[in-house]
Amino acid sequence: MAGNSFGHVFRITTFGESHGPAIGCVIDGVPPRLPLAEDDIQPWLDKRKPGQSRFTTQRREADCVRILSGVFEGQTTGTPIALLIDNTDQRSTDYAGIAERFRPGHADFTYQAKYGIRDYRGGGRSSARETAMRVAAGAVARKLLNCLVPGGVTIRGAMVQMGPHQIDRQRWDWATVGNNPFWCPDAEAAAQWEGFLDGVRKAGSSIGGVVEVSADNVPVGLGAPVYDKLDADLAKAMMSINAVKGVEIGDGFAVAALSGEANADQMRMKDGKVHFLSNHAGGILGGISTGQSIVLRLAVKPTSSILTPMLSVDRHGNEVEVSTKGRHDPCVAIRAVPVAEAMLALTLADHLLRQRAIDH
C-alpha cells in the first residue's frame, strides 16, 4: 500500500535512506532448501557499485551485504530473508545547500508536497541508493530461477543508446558488455561514447540513454491475465526504476507503423515443440510468456543534477537558482543496467511461483 514492496509470492520490501544508518530488504516467499549465501549476492552488488569508473558517481560505498535471517546451514528455510547494507560514505554536509531548495527534475518538491517533510540528505528515500537492495534481492531471484527452471534463466542487460548515439545491432556481442564502462554490446559504439561522455562530464552536464534487458530460457506460461500480465508487471517494474520515462517490449513503439502481416510471429514445429519464426512480441502474448526470449527496453532521462544553474523555488516559496556541484553520474542510464536486470529477475521469480500455485 505504501509502495515499498514488489511482487506477490516472491515479495520484497525495501527500506532505508541514502544517508541513514543502513539500507535493507526483506524477501518473503522464497521456497525452502535453495542454496544461498552472501557470496551469491555480493558480486551483483559489486557490479552495480558506484565509483568504478570516472563515469559514475564518486561516492564510495563498500556495499557489503549481510544476510540476517532465513538461511540456515547454507540453505533457505522458507522464512523471510533479511538483507542489510550499512551506509558508510554519507558526507551529509554535501547536501546542506539543498535542504530548503527543490532541485528541478528531482523528487524534492513532490516529496515535500506529499509528506510535508523529507529527508533531504542525498535525496533520502528517493535516492538511487535504494536500487542497491533491488540488485541484492535480484540476486536471490536469479538463484531461485536457476534452481527451479531446468537449464536456468539467463538475464542480461546492455546499454543500446547514449544521448543521440545508438549502437549498431549488427555488432552486438554480449562478450563486449563487460569490457567497457557502459555495458555497451558494441565495441565501436563504446569507444565513441567514451569521448562523448567525457565531454558531457567535463561540461558538468548529463545525458539520457536507452537500456535493453532480456531473459532467455523463460518457461512458457508465466504471467497472470488480465491485469497482472507479465508485460504489465515488467512495465511497472522498469518504470519504478529512478529516472525511467518509457518502457517497451519486443518491437515496442515501432509496432505503431507495422501491418498485421509484418508484426506476426509465425509458428512452426521444431524438435516437437512450437517454434516462432520471429520475436516481434518480445516473448509475451496475451500477457503470458511464449518461451521465446523476453526483450525489453527502457528510456532513462539525463541526471537532473547538473552544474548549470536552473530556476527553482525553495520550500518557503522563494524563487531561487539551483546548481549541483556534488558527486554525480553524467549518465545514470549506465547504472540502470544492473537494476533493470534485477527487476526482470524479480518479476520472473514472482510469476514462476504464482504459476506453481495453480499448475494443472
Add this chain to the structure above:
Amino acid sequence: MAGNSFGHVFRITTFGESHGPAIGCVIDGVPPRLPLAEDDIQPWLDKRKPGQSRFTTQRREADCVRILSGVFEGQTTGTPIALLIDNTDQRSTDYAGIAERFRPGHADFTYQAKYGIRDYRGGGRSSARETAMRVAAGAVARKLLNCLVPGGVTIRGAMVQMGPHQIDRQRWDWATVGNNPFWCPDAEAAAQWEGFLDGVRKAGSSIGGVVEVSADNVPVGLGAPVYDKLDADLAKAMMSINAVKGVEIGDGFAVAALSGEANADQMRMKDGKVHFLSNHAGGILGGISTGQSIVLRLAVKPTSSILTPMLSVDRHGNEVEVSTKGRHDPCVAIRAVPVAEAMLALTLADHLLRQRAIDH
C-alpha cells in the same frame, strides 16, 4: 494473485469471457455518498462500443450496464459495486475454425500452454471484450475524482499516430477528437487516415497506432514510492491493455537524447503556487504527481486477425495456416483510446484514496 484485479483501495475485479453469458466487474473501496447511477456509466460504454463506424469490429453489443449492488437511493453506500453486462451478440459459430488452431499474435497458444484448456470462442477471457468493464469501472473512477477533487479531473485521450502517419501537434484541437472515427485531434490527419485505413481494411490487413492520454488538474502528491510510483502503476495499467507494446510518460523515449539542461522543468512561483515552465516529466517526479498535467503515450500493435494466411500450429502439434475472416478492427488502437482513459482514471482514483489514508 490471479490477475483479474486492479488497484489497492479503489479496487476492481473483472470477470467474464467474450462468449459467455455475461461480463462483469466488482468495484470495492468506493467511498460512500457519491452520487451514482447507470447513466453515469452508460455514455462511456457507448463511446467504446464496437460497430459504430466501418473502422471497428461489426460485432453489435448493446453493452447495457446494470448496477447490481452498492448503490442505494442514488448514492454509493461504501459496499462493493457490482456491474453486469449481458453478452447478446455471441455468434459462437464464427470461431469454430480456431478451436484447435493458434492464431499468431493472439493469446491462443499461451493460454493453452498456461492452463491446458481455453475458451476459444472469441478469445474467451483474452478478448478485448473485457475492456468494456474497464470503461464501466473507469466511469465510476471519473465520478469519484470529480466529486473529491475540487474542480474535477479532466481525463482525455486521442490517437496521435496511425501506422506511419503522425498528427501535427500544432493542429491539436480537443474539439476535433469527437468529430472523426479515430479520436484524432488533428482534422487534417483524420481525413488522411480515413483513406489510409480504408485501404488497410479492404486489404484485410491491419495497422498499429499510438494513443495519448492526459489528466488535467491532478492534485500534487499522488503516487507511492518506491515500487508503486504513479508512473509505474500507470505503465502497468496501460501495458495491461490488449495489444499495447510500449508506454512512455512525458517526453518518454525522447529523453534518451536529451541533456540535463534540456530535460529540466524549471520552477517559478505564480499566484502563490509552484509553477513549472515546461512539462518534460509528464507531470510526475520521483513517482509522485507534480500538479501538472499527466501525459502518457502507448503503442498499440496491429490487430493480429488478418486475411493473409499465416503459418501456425494447432494444439496437437500439426503445422497449419490461419487466416481470419470474421468481424475485426483494422486498427485496434482506435478502441484503445477510451480504455486508456479509463485505466488512467482508475489509477488516479486508487492513488487519491491511498493518499487520503496517510494525509498529514
Add this chain to the structure above:
Amino acid sequence: MAGNSFGHVFRITTFGESHGPAIGCVIDGVPPRLPLAEDDIQPWLDKRKPGQSRFTTQRREADCVRILSGVFEGQTTGTPIALLIDNTDQRSTDYAGIAERFRPGHADFTYQAKYGIRDYRGGGRSSARETAMRVAAGAVARKLLNCLVPGGVTIRGAMVQMGPHQIDRQRWDWATVGNNPFWCPDAEAAAQWEGFLDGVRKAGSSIGGVVEVSADNVPVGLGAPVYDKLDADLAKAMMSINAVKGVEIGDGFAVAALSGEANADQMRMKDGKVHFLSNHAGGILGGISTGQSIVLRLAVKPTSSILTPMLSVDRHGNEVEVSTKGRHDPCVAIRAVPVAEAMLALTLADHLLRQRAIDH
C-alpha cells in the same frame, strides 16, 4: 482493503445487499481443469437455504445459482468464476419501520456511523444473506480440495450447544446430524432442543449456540507462519461470520486450566508415519497443519431481532424503542453451521494453493 474479499491465492470477492437485485461472488485463482458445474454448488445452497423448518426465517428464496464465467465445457479454465443468485423474495415493506431506527445488536448504528448512509432494507450488506455466497464459494473450494488432495478432505459441522443445553459427546453420531433441524449430532439432545426452541420462538425471543466444524484428511504442512498461521486465518474466517463472538481450536479455552503434561499430544510412529496419541491442538502446531483432524468451535450470539421492545435511538438522535415482528431465526447458530463449513473449506483451499507455490 474494503473487506469484501477473502483468501490470497484462492480468493473470493462477494457483493450484494439483502434486498438488492442480486448477490454474487467472484472466485479468482481456481486452478484450471477442475470439473465444475452448478450441480456441484446448488446442493450446498439448498442445505443453507432458509425456510426449511419452523426454526429458521420464513423468507423464501430459491437461491438458484448461475455460473457466469470461468467454466468451459464442464471444466474450470483458470479465469475468474462468477456466481450469481437473483434475489426474489424481497418484501422491502417489511423493513420500512427500521429505516430510521437502530436495532440493538444489529449493524444499523455502526454502518450509519461509518458510511453516513446505509441500505436499511433487511440489513443491506450486513445481512446474513451474504453468507449464501460463502456457501456457494465454499462448494467450489470443497471441489478443489477433493480434486487436489488424494482421498479428498471431509469437512463437516454440527451444533453442539443451544442456549444452556450441550450435547453429550459420547452420543456423537455424524449420521444424526442431517436428521434434525439443528445439525445436532446427538439425537437425544436434538429432541430436547426442539421443545426448548419452540418455547423461545413462541416467546418471540432468541437464543445463542455453539457450532463445531472439523476437517479430516488435511495434508500436513498447510499454514503460513507467522501472521497467516492456519489457526489465525481460521479464527478470522469464523469471526467474520455474522453473530460469531468467539472461536477456539482444539481444546480451546479449556487449555487455560491444563498443565503442559495434560496438554501434550505425544507422538509415535504408525505405518511409517507420525501418529499423534491425542489431538488437544486441534490439528495445528505453530500455525501449520499436523495432518490430524482440524477441529474448531464458534460461539454464536442470539438473534438480535426479538419481539420485546428494546431501548434504542434513531439516526436523528431521538430515543426510541425497537421490536422486531418480521421473519427471523430464533437461533441463528443453526444456519451458521453450513457457513462455518464453507469458511473452513475456503481457508484450506487457499492455504493448499499457497503451499503449492513454495513446495520444496
Add this chain to the structure above:
Amino acid sequence: MAGNSFGHVFRITTFGESHGPAIGCVIDGVPPRLPLAEDDIQPWLDKRKPGQSRFTTQRREADCVRILSGVFEGQTTGTPIALLIDNTDQRSTDYAGIAERFRPGHADFTYQAKYGIRDYRGGGRSSARETAMRVAAGAVARKLLNCLVPGGVTIRGAMVQMGPHQIDRQRWDWATVGNNPFWCPDAEAAAQWEGFLDGVRKAGSSIGGVVEVSADNVPVGLGAPVYDKLDADLAKAMMSINAVKGVEIGDGFAVAALSGEANADQMRMKDGKVHFLSNHAGGILGGISTGQSIVLRLAVKPTSSILTPMLSVDRHGNEVEVSTKGRHDPCVAIRAVPVAEAMLALTLADHLLRQRAIDH
C-alpha cells in the same frame, strides 16, 4: 503471502530467528510527521523482556531497538520504518539435543514437514522471540493512535486466569497490574498465583492462562465488512500469537447461553451522543467499532517445554522421548499480555488508516 506481514495500510513485516544474528521489522504506511524516537519503543520492549522475574525464561536479552530508517529529525517521514534488535544471548548449544527430535506441542514437526528444513536453534522462526518485534511495532501503532485520535486510545492488558484460578472481577484494579509479575489486576489472586506458579515451576511443569486486553476511546466506525470485520481481524491477530488457542470478544462463548433480551446492548442518548447501557458486544457490531471499549480475551496453552519426558519421534522416524531442561517460562500467558496489547494496537492503527481512505 508467506505470512510474515500484518495489516494493510499500516503494515508490518517481521524477520529473524531466535538464534540468528538479529530480529527486525519493517513498518510501512506510517503517516508522515508523527514524532518518533527509540525512546517511544524501548519501554514497551522492556516490559515484555524475559528474565525479569523467576516466572519467565532466564534468557537475558538486552532487546535494545534501533530505528534504521523512516525517521528524520525526530519525525516520521512517510517512508518505511525499519527496526532492528541484535540477538545477544544465543547459547546455541542448549538446543543441540533437539536438532533431530520433535518436541511435542512445538512447531518442530510441522516446520520440518512444511519446509523440509528448519532452524532448530531455539525454535528458529517459530520462537516467541519474534513477538519482540510485534511489541516494538505495537509501540509505533500506539504512537499513531495517540497522535491521530483526539484524547488518545488507551490499550491495556491483564491476565485474568492462571490454570484453574480466575480473578475476582469485582477486585479489578488497573493500578495493580504492574505491581505483580503476572499483570494480574486482582491483588489477592496475584498473591495466590505466586505460590501456585512456584509449585508448577519447581515441578518442571507448566500451566495455561487467559489474557484480557481492551482499548478505550476507540473511534466509532473502524472495521471493514464483510471479511475484514474489526473482530475478525482481531481474532486473527490474537490467534497468531504463539500458544493462543481461543479468542473471544465481549461476552464471547457465554453468549451461547444468552437470550436475545439478555444479550442486547440497549442505547440511549447522553451528552448528544449515542450511549450504550451495556457492552456485551465488546465494542463491535457488524464488524465495526461502536465507540465503546473493545474487550477481548485469549486462551493461552501451557508451555510445551516441560521436564517430564514425553513420547515423540525424530526426523528419521525413530520413536524417542523428549524432555526440556533449558530456560523456559512456566506460564507463557504472562508474556502474552504485552504481545496481545501490541496486536490490538496494530489492528486498530491499520483500520484507522483504512477508514481515513474512504471517510465521507
